[in-house]
Amino acid sequence: MFVSAVALAFAWIGGHPLSVQEPAEWSRLLDASAYTLSQAIDKGLREAGEGVPFHAELERDKGTVVFSIDVAQGSRTCNVVLDAKSGTVLEKELEDEDHAAEVGACRIGLKAAIDAAVDKNPGRPVEAELVLVQGRPAIRVKVLDGGKLASVDIDAAMGEAAAAQPGPAPAEPAYTDVFRVxxxxxxxxxxxxxxxxxxxxxxxxxxxxxxxxxxxxxxxxxxxxxxxxxxxxxxxxxxxxxxxxxxxxxxxxxxxxxxxxxxxxxxxxxxxxxxxxxxxxxxxxxxxxxxxxxxxxxxxxxxxxxxxxxxxxxxxxxxxxxxxxxxxxxxxxxxxxxxxxxxxxxxxxxxxxxxxxxxxxxxxxxxxxxxxxxxxxxx
The missing domain is CATH 2.40.360 (YmcC-like fold)
Structure with a gap:
């Protein structure tokens, strides 16, 4: 059983390490998926039963292309892992992580943020995550456009998009805010x-x-x-x-x-x-x-x-x-x-x-x- 600890050797944003995926790998993951990120969020929420999604990502787990969806449920978090090709639920786990305050400060959800990000920077979204940017809630959306990966921050309290940044989002200043012990x-x-x-x-x-x-x-x-x-x-x-x-x-x-x-x-x-x-x-x-x-x-x-x-x-x-x-x-x-x-x-x-x-x-x-x-x- 894990509760929230620290990995000081990495720069972290909102508790997740900056992605090191190459655009070519993201493209391969997207090609292997039968669902969009927004569709995966819907499926993950239905499986969780209730709550507010605050993180969704397309990734490769032990050779299988999956979507990982995190849903805030009061003082706990439900993590749902879906097979990206079949939509089958591979894992469902309830964790003792409280994100109620962060999601409560948001006026828009992940799906709306994805739409706003794609309007700002057209492409195929591969990840959306609620993060703290200088103490304010933002939804960071990574979008693959051709062979380039861009990151767009959506002000979660206002619903406005900042300028898209190529590659991994800048982490300045980045402060670790989730710890695993x-x-x-x-x-x-x-x-x-x-x-x-x-x-x-x-x-x-x-x-x-x-x-x-x-x-x-x-x-x-x-x-x-x-x-x-x-x-x-x-x-x-x-x-x-x-x-x-x-x-x-x-x-x-x-x-x-x-x-x-x-x-x-x-x-x-x-x-x-x-x-x-x-x-x-x-x-x-x-x-x-x-x-x-x-x-x-x-x-x-x-x-x-x-x-x-x-x-x-x-x-x-x-x-x-x-x-x-x-x-x-x-x-x-x-x-x-x-x-x-x-x-x-x-x-x-x-x-x-x-x-x-x-x-x-x-x-x-x-x-x-x-x-x-x-x-x-x-x-």
């Missing part, structure tokens, strides 16, 4: 070299927030919480400015035993004013309202790797790019070498910020806040 891999305790999930571990960062003294205290608690079927570790963050408490968040993380990657399952947020909780802005949990877990720290950081840390459409869509692997940093707690530098942004707001993580320690700098103390409580 086997169920037995999960653990709520462990130590990624740059992100420690051991109860009692703490970090204190201090500096300035505007003209006020600021402090961020991060503590790995001896508490767990089950989210989306996975036991997660609770990590508390306390933010203070000018000597006053401004925010407490309880963040939920789990790690892959196999890769050492740490994943983010959401947070509960209390924002304070004058000692009173006034709002919970930014709170989200994987498995609720279309949210899915993201990657907070890869087990093997690669320069240039991009990935979503939070996937809660309309609420939290933080994403990261690894921009340095060997930084040197001076902090009140000491000097660190081989520091990991990460640039963070979100499609929901403008601007970026940088965070620095040291081997065997964790976060050592966040903007103007630098590490002043760290270790294990009681140690």
């Amino acid at each position: 086997e169920a037995e891999e999960w653990t709520s305790t462990g130590a990624n070299p740059y992100f420690i999930l051991e109860p009692g571990w703490f970090l204190v960062l201090e500096g300035k927030d505007g003209d006020k003294d600021a402090r961020l205290t991060i503590t790995v608690l001896d508490e767990t919480r089950r989210i989306a079927g996975v036991e997660t570790r609770v990590v508390e963050e306390r933010e203070e400015a000018g000597g006053r408490l401004v925010e407490i968040s309880r963040n939920y993380f789990a790690m892959s035993r196999r890769t050492g990657s740490v994943y983010y399952f959401g947070e509960d947020v209390d924002i304070y004013k004058d000692g009173t909780v006034v709002k919970h802005e930014g709170a989200w949990l994987a498995g609720e309202n279309g949210a899915r877990f993201g990657l907070i720290m890869p087990g093997t950081p690669l320069l240039g790797a991009r990935y979503y840390q939070e996937i809660a459409p309309g609420v939290a869509m933080d994403r990261a790019e690894i921009v340095g692997l060997a930084e040197t940093l001076e902090t009140p707690a000491g000097s660190f070498e081989g520091v990991l530098k990460i640039r963070e942004s979100t499609p929901l707001e403008r601007g970026t910020e940088h965070k620095y993580h040291a081997w065997g320690v964790g976060l050592v700098r966040e903007e103007d806040l630098k590490l002043t103390r760290y270790g294990r409580a009681g140690g």
Whole structure:
């Protein structure tokens, strides 16, 4: 049984690797098929019984030319594989992948997007897929025109087509947003070299927030919480400015035993004013309202790797790019070498910020806040 993990060696869009099929191979697949992509979507939906198709592709699977159709059904996904020549159902599988929020944000479906794409760039469609383009839903349609493959993005919220691009669609900026981890891999305790999930571990960062003294205290608690079927570790963050408490968040993380990657399952947020909780802005949990877990720290950081840390459409869509692997940093707690530098942004707001993580320690700098103390409580 698989739930959503990471393949950082590839550039991914919407969870699927960029196609490397040659136009000649696409042509052979089309010639071997008795159905169009739209007809295959209809057949796949009838077999699924209900839901909203969000991905359809013509491909070769173990020598057989097939259509693979993914249909969102509430918090789950039904994958139907059809023989492209006979229309026979070869596979039908229900998966624990929630795409309700993405499909709910769309005003047009795959078939309408295919029609719009073919109007823009005449040819034979071979794939249609709902993807996130800078945080906005789009349907990417690949069309074979003669010996050339073009890709057309249809704004799924507006139903408008962007200019067709020859060959595979550009992936700039491309952030991984689907992760595959086997169920037995999960653990709520462990130590990624740059992100420690051991109860009692703490970090204190201090500096300035505007003209006020600021402090961020991060503590790995001896508490767990089950989210989306996975036991997660609770990590508390306390933010203070000018000597006053401004925010407490309880963040939920789990790690892959196999890769050492740490994943983010959401947070509960209390924002304070004058000692009173006034709002919970930014709170989200994987498995609720279309949210899915993201990657907070890869087990093997690669320069240039991009990935979503939070996937809660309309609420939290933080994403990261690894921009340095060997930084040197001076902090009140000491000097660190081989520091990991990460640039963070979100499609929901403008601007970026940088965070620095040291081997065997964790976060050592966040903007103007630098590490002043760290270790294990009681140690």
